[in-house]
Amino acid sequence: MAELFSPRGVAVVGASPAEKASFAGHVVQSLKEAGFPAVYPVNPKYPEVLGLPCYPSLRAIPGVVDHVIVSIPAESALTLLDDCAAKGVKSVHFFTAGFSETGDAERAELESAMLSKASAGGFRIIGPNCVGLFVPKSRLVATTGVSLEPGPIAFISQSGGHAHDLPFHGGPRGLRFSKVVSYGNALDVDESELLQYFCEDPETEIIAVYIEGVRDGRRFQGALREAAARKPVAIYKGGTTEAGKRAAHSHTASLTTSVAVFDALCRQVNAIQVGDMETLTDVLVALRFVSPLPRGTGVAVVGTGGGPSVLASDEMEKAGLRLPPLSPEVQAELRQLLPLAGSIFSNPVDATTLVSPGAISATMRVLGSVPQIHMLVYHLGFHPVSRWGRGLVSSPALLQAVIEALAGARQATRKPVLLALCPPPDWDGMKDFLAAQEAFVEARFPVFHSLRRVATAMARLVAYARQ
Amino acid sequence: MAELFSPRGVAVVGASPAEKASFAGHVVQSLKEAGFPAVYPVNPKYPEVLGLPCYPSLRAIPGVVDHVIVSIPAESALTLLDDCAAKGVKSVHFFTAGFSETGDAERAELESAMLSKASAGGFRIIGPNCVGLFVPKSRLVATTGVSLEPGPIAFISQSGGHAHDLPFHGGPRGLRFSKVVSYGNALDVDESELLQYFCEDPETEIIAVYIEGVRDGRRFQGALREAAARKPVAIYKGGTTEAGKRAAHSHTASLTTSVAVFDALCRQVNAIQVGDMETLTDVLVALRFVSPLPRGTGVAVVGTGGGPSVLASDEMEKAGLRLPPLSPEVQAELRQLLPLAGSIFSNPVDATTLVSPGAISATMRVLGSVPQIHMLVYHLGFHPVSRWGRGLVSSPALLQAVIEALAGARQATRKPVLLALCPPPDWDGMKDFLAAQEAFVEARFPVFHSLRRVATAMARLVAYARQ
Numbered sequence: 001m002a003e004l005f006s007p008r009g010v011a012v013v014g015a016s017p018a019e020k021a022s023f024a025g026h027v028v029q030s031l032k033e034a035g036f037p038a039v040y041p042v043n044p045k046y047p048e049v050l051g052l053p054c055y056p057s058l059r060a061i062p063g064v065v066d067h068v069i070v071s072i073p074a075e076s077a078l079t080l081l082d083d084c085a086a087k088g089v090k091s092v093h094f095f096t097a098g099f100s101e102t103g104d105a106e107r108a109e110l111e112s113a114m115l116s117k118a119s120a121g122g123f124r125i126i127g128p129n130c131v132g133l134f135v136p137k138s139r140l141v142a143t144t145g146v147s148l149e150p151g152p153i154a155f156i157s158q159s160g161g162h163a164h165d166l167p168f169h170g171g172p173r174g175l176r177f178s179k180v181v182s183y184g185n186a187l188d189v190d191e192s193e194l195l196q197y198f199c200e201d202p203e204t205e206i207i208a209v210y211i212e213g214v215r216d217g218r219r220f221q222g223a224l225r226e227a228a229a230r231k232p233v234a235i236y237k238g239g240t241t242e243a244g245k246r247a248a249h250s251h252t253a254s255l256t257t258s259v260a261v262f263d264a265l266c267r268q269v270n271a272i273q274v275g276d277m278e279t280l281t282d283v284l285v286a287l288r289f290v291s292p293l294p295r296g297t298g299v300a301v302v303g304t305g306g307g308p309s310v311l312a313s314d315e316m317e318k319a320g321l322r323l324p325p326l327s328p329e330v331q332a333e334l335r336q337l338l339p340l341a342g343s344i345f346s347n348p349v350d351a352t353t354l355v356s357p358g359a360i361s362a363t364m365r366v367l368g369s370v371p372q373i374h375m376l377v378y379h380l381g382f383h384p385v386s387r388w389g390r391g392l393v394s395s396p397a398l399l400q401a402v403i404e405a406l407a408g409a410r411q412a413t414r415k416p417v418l419l420a421l422c423p424p425p426d427w428d429g430m431k432d433f434l435a436a437q438e439a440f441v442e443a444r445f446p447v448f449h450s451l452r453r454v455a456t457a458m459a460r461l462v463a464y465a466r467q
Numbered sequence: 468m469a470e471l472f473s474p475r476g477v478a479v480v481g482a483s484p485a486e487k488a489s490f491a492g493h494v495v496q497s498l499k500e501a502g503f504p505a506v507y508p509v510n511p512k513y514p515e516v517l518g519l520p521c522y523p524s525l526r527a528i529p530g531v532v533d534h535v536i537v538s539i540p541a542e543s544a545l546t547l548l549d550d551c552a553a554k555g556v557k558s559v560h561f562f563t564a565g566f567s568e569t570g571d572a573e574r575a576e577l578e579s580a581m582l583s584k585a586s587a588g589g590f591r592i593i594g595p596n597c598v599g600l601f602v603p604k605s606r607l608v609a610t611t612g613v614s615l616e617p618g619p620i621a622f623i624s625q626s627g628g629h630a631h632d633l634p635f636h637g638g639p640r641g642l643r644f645s646k647v648v649s650y651g652n653a654l655d656v657d658e659s660e661l662l663q664y665f666c667e668d669p670e671t672e673i674i675a676v677y678i679e680g681v682r683d684g685r686r687f688q689g690a691l692r693e694a695a696a697r698k699p700v701a702i703y704k705g706g707t708t709e710a711g712k713r714a715a716h717s718h719t720a721s722l723t724t725s726v727a728v729f730d731a732l733c734r735q736v737n738a739i740q741v742g743d744m745e746t747l748t749d750v751l752v753a754l755r756f757v758s759p760l761p762r763g764t765g766v767a768v769v770g771t772g773g774g775p776s777v778l779a780s781d782e783m784e785k786a787g788l789r790l791p792p793l794s795p796e797v798q799a800e801l802r803q804l805l806p807l808a809g810s811i812f813s814n815p816v817d818a819t820t821l822v823s824p825g826a827i828s829a830t831m832r833v834l835g836s837v838p839q840i841h842m843l844v845y846h847l848g849f850h851p852v853s854r855w856g857r858g859l860v861s862s863p864a865l866l867q868a869v870i871e872a873l874a875g876a877r878q879a880t881r882k883p884v885l886l887a888l889c890p891p892p893d894w895d896g897m898k899d900f901l902a903a904q905e906a907f908v909e910a911r912f913p914v915f916h917s918l919r920r921v922a923t924a925m926a927r928l929v930a931y932a933r934q
Contacts, residue, residue: 074808098808145893161848165815172892212777238777241784246792250811251773275785276778276919296722306718308681310705311743317708318742325713338919341541341565342596347710381628390889401764425639425891426612430897452743 001189003090004124006138007181008038008064011058011089013080014071014189015041015049023095023131024071025049027142032328034148036139038063040287055177055465058083066069066379067187069132069142071095073329074089074107077114077128085121092118092129095160100185101129108253111187118188128314130184131463136177137203146239151176152205154198156191158183158252159238160209161279170281174288178203185252190215199230206287208280209235210267213254220420225269232464234272234285236280237262263393270467272460282448282457289446290416293465294374294458300367301348301451303420304355305381309348310418319455323347355380357391361405368413374462377454378406379420393437399436403443419447420454468656468664470557471591472646473605475505478525478556480547481548482508482516483536489536490562495519502619503606503724505530514751525550533557536599536609541565541574544581544595552588559593562609562627567652567720578654583653593831596719597651598627601634603644604670618643619672620751621665623658624830625650625719626705629744637748639901641755641908645670645821652719657682662690666697673754675747676702680721692736699754699931701739701749704729712840719815738852740929749915749924755915757883757922761841761925766789767834768815768918770887773823776815779846779887779918786922788929789894791813791839804829823858828872835880841879844921845873846887860899882928886914887921 007064010031015024024041028050031039040063044056055061058068058080068089070080074096082090085089090189100108111128118125124370131142137150146167148410153175157163163182167175176203183189191211200203207227214220227233239248240259248254266273270289274280301312313323320436324347331345336360344350349367353359364376380392392399410417419440421431477498482491491508495517498506507530508516511523519631522528523537525547537547541563551559559771569576578595585592593599598609604617614771620642624630630649634642645668650656658678665671674694694700706715707726715721732758733740741747741752766788768779780790784927793801798812804826811817816834820826831843845858877884884909890900907914915921 096808102807157774159772159777161774163774165774165848166692169892210774238781241781243780243784243790243792244777245816246790246813247773247777247780247811247817250813251777251817257686276782277774278917278919305626305628305678306714307624307632307705307744308627310626310711310714310718313710313714314708315743317710323710323713325710340569341563344714346713346717348714350714350718381632425636425893427897427901430894434894450745452745 001068001193003127004133005135005140007090007140009040009065010036010038010062011040011042011065011068012086013042013068015043015054017049022071024069024106027069029050030141030144033144034139034141038455040065047227058087061087065088067133067140068092069095074098074110074128077110081117081121083112084123085117087287089110089123091124091126093126093130093132095131097129099128101250105224111185112424125188126181127184129315130182131163132182134163134177134180138236138443146163147171147176148203149176150178150203152288153177154179154201154204154206155208156183156194156198157181158186158193158212158254159192159210160184160348165277166281167206170284172437172441173281173285174267175281175284182438186215191220192223194217195227199223199227205231205361205416206284207231207233209233211235212238212248212252214257216259221265223299224265224271228269229270232272234274234280234283234287236265236274236276240275270464272464273434274460278453279456279460282453285446285448286457286461289444290418290461294416294462295465296342296374297459298324298372298374299377299458300370300373301377301379302354302360302363302381303348304350304352305312306344306350308379308381308451309344309350312348312377315452315455319459321455321459324370326370330366330370333366335364337366355402357401357405361409364409364417365412368415369408373415375416375418375458376409377418377420377450381422399439401440406440406445407443417445418454418458419445420451421447423449470533471503471593471600472602472607473606474901476507476530476532477503477505477534477536477607478507478528478532479536480525482510482521484513484516489538489762491536492516494536496612498606500611501606501608503608507532509612522661525554528554534600534607535559536562541577541595544577544585548581548584548588551590552584556590557779558591558593560593560599564596565726566595568705568718570717578652581916582654589851592647594651595654597649598630599649601630601644601647614638614643615644617670618674619670619755620675621668621671621673622645622647622675623650623655623665624648624663624677625658625721626628626677627651627677630894632744633675633748637751637832639749639904639908640735640752640914642748642751653682659683659686659690662687662694666690666694672698673751674698674700675751676700677705677747678702679705679715679719681724682725688732691732691738695738699739701741701750701754702733702847703741703744707742710720719862737931739931741927745920746923746927749920750916750927752913753924753928756911757928758887760880761883761929762932763841764843764929765791765839767837767840768844768846769827769830769834770815770846770848771817771819773811773817775846775848775918776817777814779844782919782922786926788922788926791837793837797833797837800833801830804833822869824868824872827869828876831873831876831884832879835851835876835882840882842883842884842885842925843876846918848889850860862902870906873912874910884912885925886912887922888916888919890916
């Protein structure tokens with residue numbers, strides 16, 4: 001399977017000029033922008049696409065083609081696969097949809113014929129009905145707006161939308177990928193084979209999975225067990241309700257397994273199961289930046305704002321974490337450090353001075369020394385970076401000093417420090433927010449976008465670490 | 468109580484120049500920017516604050532002062548209240564904290580003495596330990612970044628942070644306020660009196676409440692019952708877990724009531740109970756823009772993206788809504804309108820063409836005619852406004868045409884149309900997103916920031932409408 005991830009040449013069949021706004025045209029543009037060296041648009045209608053020579057057929061391409069990206073109607077699939085065999089390609093990705101997922105028997109037969117051709121021609125099929133491969137290291141991309149810096153996460157996604165959205169939304173929070181594979185109807189390459197591959201892949205340290213259905217339950221069970229024993233596996237299975245199952249079946253022809261069976265499997269093999277994309281993103285951020293993992297559910301919350309402190313308490317305990325009350329001795333220590341008026345000393349610790357590096361550092365160290373506290377959450381209520389004036393980003397020096405204070409506390413206490421920064425609703429605020437987030441991520445802090453989301457992700461991670 | 472909301476003159480005691488970054492200085496600045504006509508900074512240290520003459524004492528102010536905002540240490544509170552009585556003010560808001568919430572017996576006694584002075588002097592106290600009043604119509608503000616356009620929502624908030632954050636985060640989604648009152652320790656003006664007032668207030672159509680504790684259970688029960696019988700009341704009570712109760716007690720000296728008792732009360736009087744600020748905001752958006760309320764739990768989901776469609780199904784059904792399957796006749800109708808490949812016809816309806824006004828309009832009308840469907844959700848997956856190129860905002864004309872298509876469907880079907888638009892993680896995307904959101908809000912559409920949030924808010928609203 002390794003040969004899928006570093007093709008020497010890529011043909012894009014069905015490419016059209018930019019003004020047509022087609023998927024294939026977008027892929028050509030993305031590959032060009034990413035600096036992929038050998039891109040060959042294929043379309044008999046055009047002599048040129050986006051400044052590149054365009055070929056009338058696959059066979060007409062002069063160079064080596066290892067990977068073919070296909071966006072032509074399903075009816076032409078078999079003819080194209082004959083060309084693929086003739087050209088000696090290694091893999092064919094069908095963006096094209098309209099196969100077994102339509103529920104049409106003829107379309108399902110067409111899929112079987114495609115599989116036979118792939119087997120005879122000695123190449124693999126990815127999809128159909130998916131967005132295929134994203135391999136930053138190889139500059140192999142299908143879309144823009146995602147970071148091309150390689151990283152430790154592999155993402156196996158039955159949905160093309162999710163395959164794009166996880167790097168897109170997770171990128172600014174520091175998620176970086178070894179390989180992302182959107183595999184759609186799983187005609188040939190499927191979730192089990194991908195799990196087996198990433199379990200061994202030296203470039204992958206964390207495995208993320210989005211599946212709707214499983215092709216072969218027993219094989220999947222074995223692959224998941226083995227992968228989860230070697231690397232953290234975070235898994236989101238869509239289609240857990242009646243309507244969700246119906247949608248999954250229409251989306252990727254998936255027959256979803258029983259929810260109870262799947263839940264039991266995840267618990268048994270210690271895969272980190274989540275219920276939506278948001279939590280999948282959050283768990284990956286935690287897996288990437290929280291090290292070592294907390295050894296218990298005790299959390300101390302430090303920040304500004306009485307209302308948010310109450311909310312933080314409720315969110316943490318509802319998720320299954322605990323906020324140990326502070327002993328009179330610890331409270332007395334904090335009273336030395338923080339103003340009496342407007343402060344809360346009882347975990348959460350809340351004080352208006354908790355935006356200054358000195359107060360942050362001292363408070364975090366006191367709390368970090370409490371044995372019942374296994375992790376520290378720092379938050380700024382609902383206006384993370386723009387309290388009166390411009391808060392944390394009023395000067396780059398202040399922001400840097402706060403980051404150093406938090407990094408110092410993390411090192412001194414040997415306990416994870418997690419940030420809850422709420423994105424603002426306005427454009428100016430967003431600029432400040434993104435600058436602050438980038439600086440925190442640069443310093444390897446996990447940044448979450450709400451107190452609820454810290455709580456949900458960390459509760460999952462603590463349960464994972466306990467097994 | 469009406470006299471609280473339209474003061475002729477406001478004194479800000481403890482005001483300092485901008486470079487001191489104090490709350491009181493911020494208030495003076497905010498009042499000036501809002502165009503409040505008579506602002507009097509009071510501080511013996513300065514002859515002038517932010518370009519306004521600054522007075523050494525309250526008594527030295529030449530003009531009428533109806534409302535006093537106080538940010539000086541608790542120790543000086545009693546002397547100041549003597550001045551308030553002498554000046555004949557109507558209300559005094561203490562931003563100042565450090566009273567009963569500290570747990571100190573002497574500070575609690577100080578509060579009692581303050582209350583006696585207010586009673587003798589014939590004025591009301593708001594707080595202490597709060598951010599006081601926000602009355603857009605009177606230009607009475609304590610902060611910046613919130614819309615000054617008056618609207619139908621009154622917000623009673625024990626937390627000053629939340630009192631700012633609801634207008635701040637809800638503003639771009641169309642939430643507008645008649646009055647916001649942050650009342651902190653509730654020494655004099657409390658939650659029950661405010662509920663009674665807003666129940667009668669002709670400028671208020673919707674009442675939002677954030678409380679941590681209740682001063683007088685029986686009185687509150689009566690006030691809530693009466694208010695909820697007259698107007699929709701959405702209520703978030705903080706401090707529902709052990710740690711949350713502790714935090715609430717340290718924040719506003721609140722002794723929280725039993726969760727079970729409070730839940731039962733809300734169910735009994737049909738107050739819309741929520742568990743966090745996010746859901747409070749969402750429920751208010753729905754109350755403001757969904758009319759008439761849906762008469763059942765049936766929802767149709769329309770948009771683009773297979774993965775998001777599966778997620779939408781799961782989120783809706785987990786929240787307690789239902790996605791009725793479509794009859795063969797309705798499916799056949801949709802097949803006439805939408806492409807076969809890459810589409811889902813089974814509710815959710817998913818097709819790549821569902822970004823064009825014609826397809827949206829036709830699809831929505833077909834679904835809206837199904838009796839089991841009570842509301843329509845339109846979504847764009849996780850990249851609402853910036854799919855390939857710039858999606859919906861690639862031209863203002865396209866965005867406007869989509870809005871007209873949705874407005875037409877809303878009118879033709881007489882069923883609510885709800886939008887799920889996910890904010891993007893980048894600054895450029897945010898610009899597009901905010902432009903689209905503003906245009907949708909202008910056309911009176913409720914905009915939610917995720918599929919989960921539509922589901923949670925609408926499930927609450929359907930339950931409310933059923934009683």
